Amino acid sequence: MNLSQIELLRILQETNFSLSKAAEKMNIVQSAVSRQLQLFEGEIGSPLFERHGKKLTAMTPLGLRIIEEVNAINQAKNNIQALAADYLDSNHGVLHIATTHTQAKYFLPKPILRFREKYPGVRIYMDEASPEQLINKLHTGKADIAICTEKVADDVYLAVKSCYEWHHAAIMPKNHPLADGEVTLERLASFSILTYSFGFTGRSNIEKAFEKSESKLDIVLSAADTDVIKTYVRLGLGVGIIAGMAYDATIDSDLVARDLSHLIPCSKTKIAYLKNNYLPLYGQHFIDELLQAVSKGNL
Amino acid sequence: MNLSQIELLRILQETNFSLSKAAEKMNIVQSAVSRQLQLFEGEIGSPLFERHGKKLTAMTPLGLRIIEEVNAINQAKNNIQALAADYLDSNHGVLHIATTHTQAKYFLPKPILRFREKYPGVRIYMDEASPEQLINKLHTGKADIAICTEKVADDVYLAVKSCYEWHHAAIMPKNHPLADGEVTLERLASFSILTYSFGFTGRSNIEKAFEKSESKLDIVLSAADTDVIKTYVRLGLGVGIIAGMAYDATIDSDLVARDLSHLIPCSKTKIAYLKNNYLPLYGQHFIDELLQAVSKGNL
DNA sequence: GGATTTTACGCATTTCGTAAGTATT
DNA sequence: AATACTTACGAAATGCGTAAAATCC
Numbered sequence: 001m002n003l004s005q006i007e008l009l010r011i012l013q014e015t016n017f018s019l020s021k022a023a024e025k026m027n028i029v030q031s032a033v034s035r036q037l038q039l040f041e042g043e044i045g046s047p048l049f050e051r052h053g054k055k056l057t058a059m060t061p062l063g064l065r066i067i068e069e070v071n072a073i074n075q076a077k078n079n080i081q082a083l084a085a086d087y088l089d090s091n092h093g094v095l096h097i098a099t100t101h102t103q104a105k106y107f108l109p110k111p112i113l114r115f116r117e118k119y120p121g122v123r124i125y126m127d128e129a130s131p132e133q134l135i136n137k138l139h140t141g142k143a144d145i146a147i148c149t150e151k152v153a154d155d156v157y158l159a160v161k162s163c164y165e166w167h168h169a170a171i172m173p174k175n176h177p178l179a180d181g182e183v184t185l186e187r188l189a190s191f192s193i194l195t196y197s198f199g200f201t202g203r204s205n206i207e208k209a210f211e212k213s214e215s216k217l218d219i220v221l222s223a224a225d226t227d228v229i230k231t232y233v234r235l236g237l238g239v240g241i242i243a244g245m246a247y248d249a250t251i252d253s254d255l256v257a258r259d260l261s262h263l264i265p266c267s268k269t270k271i272a273y274l275k276n277n278y279l280p281l282y283g284q285h286f287i288d289e290l291l292q293a294v295s296k297g298n299l
Numbered sequence: 300m301n302l303s304q305i306e307l308l309r310i311l312q313e314t315n316f317s318l319s320k321a322a323e324k325m326n327i328v329q330s331a332v333s334r335q336l337q338l339f340e341g342e343i344g345s346p347l348f349e350r351h352g353k354k355l356t357a358m359t360p361l362g363l364r365i366i367e368e369v370n371a372i373n374q375a376k377n378n379i380q381a382l383a384a385d386y387l388d389s390n391h392g393v394l395h396i397a398t399t400h401t402q403a404k405y406f407l408p409k410p411i412l413r414f415r416e417k418y419p420g421v422r423i424y425m426d427e428a429s430p431e432q433l434i435n436k437l438h439t440g441k442a443d444i445a446i447c448t449e450k451v452a453d454d455v456y457l458a459v460k461s462c463y464e465w466h467h468a469a470i471m472p473k474n475h476p477l478a479d480g481e482v483t484l485e486r487l488a489s490f491s492i493l494t495y496s497f498g499f500t501g502r503s504n505i506e507k508a509f510e511k512s513e514s515k516l517d518i519v520l521s522a523a524d525t526d527v528i529k530t531y532v533r534l535g536l537g538v539g540i541i542a543g544m545a546y547d548a549t550i551d552s553d554l555v556a557r558d559l560s561h562l563i564p565c566s567k568t569k570i571a572y573l574k575n576n577y578l579p580l581y582g583q584h585f586i587d588e589l590l591q592a593v594s595k596g597n598l
Numbered sequence: 599g600g601a602t603t604t605t606a607c608g609c610a611t612t613t614c615g616t617a618a619g620t621a622t623t
Numbered sequence: 624a625a626t627a628c629t630t631a632c633g634a635a636a637t638g639c640g641t642a643a644a645a646t647c648c
Contacts, residue, residue, distance in 0.1 A: 001302060001376065001379065001380075002301055002302050003300060003301050003302055043383075044379075044383040045383055045384075045386075045387050046383065046386050046387060062382065062383070062386045065382055066379050066382055066383075069375040069376075069378045069379045069382070069577075070375075070379070072371060072372075072374075072375040072575075073371075073372050073375045073376065075371075076368040076369075076371040076372045076375070077300065077368075077372065079368045080300065080343075080365050080368045080369070081300075083361065083364055083365055083368070084342075084343040084344055084345065084361070084365075085344075087344075087345050087361045088344050088345060276371075278368075
């Protein structure tokens with residue numbers, strides 16, 4: 001058993017068990033990969049992959065169990081390298097942030113700007129994805145930190161911290177009837193609604209608000225992206241329900257925003273990361289700042 | 300970075316940072332070990348060991364942090380090997396049980412006998428140690444399962460299950476005054492007492508019982524070992540307070556046992572093992588049987 | 599001066615790459 | 624026929640062992 005065999009197993013997960021693709025990723029010839037897998041399976045004494053003829057199609061139960069340990073080894077190996085790099089120079093590196101569009105555009109800009117000032121040597125990768133994909137990106141090492149509003153699955157490998165509480169708002173053109181008077185669930189429900197897709201940006205809280213109510217929302221358009229919602233609200237398709245922070249009085253001066261905090265429960269933006277994943281110091285600082293800045297209202 | 304370098308780091312922890320002893324343990328020459336360590340530190344880019352001249356004396360902060368990851372890798376590597384061996388033949392192997400004398404002699408015999416019948420191919424290593432050493436044996440891989448009564452430290456890496464509740468008993472020669480009449484804390488305290496050492500076999504519960512009481516125990520002899528206590532009780536040194544199950548009506552017919560369940564809180568024998576450590580199937584069965592057998596009174 | 603670690607160099611082993619062979623779709 | 628995996632063999636790289644030098648106590 002050696003580390004390149006472990007690495008090979010990890011990569012085979014990603015390449016749909018293709019030896020040739022794995023070889024390419026590892027920058028060695030395919031025959032070498034084939035032999036290394038044989039050697040490893042020989043050492044284990046049992047096949048780790050189901051085969052249709054020569055082609056690998058799936059993992060055996062033993063293989064699946066062993067892959068868990070393989071992933072643990074890979075995680076630890078990456079941590080060692082990250083620790084070493086961080087120790088040599090804790091001001092340079094990369095930070096992969098996976099988040100949703102709304103957080104990326106309306107919550108993170110200021111924190112990231114402050115972070116850039118402190119760590120100009122850190123390259124930031126912003127990775128947009130749906131909330132359910134975010135966790136997967138953490139597990140596959142494609143992201144260091146995930147930031148989103150919707151519930152992150154109960155996962156013992158995950159650390160989750162709440163960092164920001166916000167409310168939804170209704171937006172509409174200036175001359176819209178809902179721009180004046182009291183906003184109630186019933187009244188809101190009397191208009192065509194545009195809001196986030198299922199699983200995005202507190203959509204579950206919108207559902208919750210109308211769960212007990214007699215009124216039902218007529219959602220004519222749902223999108224993952226606040227800007228898409230705004231666009232169609234401007235075209236007169238109806239009333240948008242968006243995250244309060246996504247309304248910008250300057251840019252959106254043609255729209256009216258009405259607070260919905262009395263109608264829809266408050267949403268919490270959360271930070272999640274793998275407990276087992278070593279985060280460089282600047283990554284830890286980024287999280288700390290996010291937690292503190294929010295509590296100080298420094299947004 | 301490769302697995303033998305990882306193994307080297309693990310072994311250096313055990314050899315007090317001696318390269319020559321590490322080489323011996325790894326069955327290679329010392330110069331090879333020296334070079335591998337240099338290569339690894341070179342790859343990391345920073346020293347992992349403090350040195351007085353050439354001699355290694357301690358680990359650097361970075362080294363200490365990296366050792367955690369090294370241990371995780373070793374654990375996973377061992378798990379892979381255990382998984383493979385278990386899959387090939389789940390009826391053969393070894394089981395390291397670390398426990399205290401009292402559990403080994405008075406609690407475990409029947410469960411282990413039953414286990415032997417089911418798994419004649421499994422070699423059992425019983426390792427006697429003090430309760431505080433037990434956990435250490437788990438962490439260093441010297442034991443798979445630890446069984447003891449005293450509290451096991453709060454340790455996120457540890458799984459702990461209660462498997463058996465028992466009470467203490469007082470033992471004394473047949474003609475002893477305490478052999479008749481009611482047993483109270485005050486009366487018990489009026490005699491010289493022999494019992495377990497601190498940290499052994501529910502000693503903490505004995506302390507607890509007398510904590511609130513006016514009476515104080517006059518402990519003239521304490522031992523880790525029930526048999527030592529019995530021996531000196533027979534010699535007339537005083538009254539022994541031992542685990543109830545350690546009194547055998549046949550063998551100890553020259554002694555009288557008096558139940559103390561109304562005076563001393565009940566003690567719980569616990570099973571502990573590392574969450575991250577793969578236990579062969581027979582090991583998992585051993586634990587399951589222990590938990591079930593006790594609940595069925597099948598002792 | 600004895601024990602321990604480092605350095606130098608040749609040899610053994612491992613692993614890769616090329617190329618040809620075999621199987622699968 | 625094209626794609627994907629396996630086998631065979633020579634070449635490169637890696638790592639060990641022996642031996643000698645350096646350093647510590």
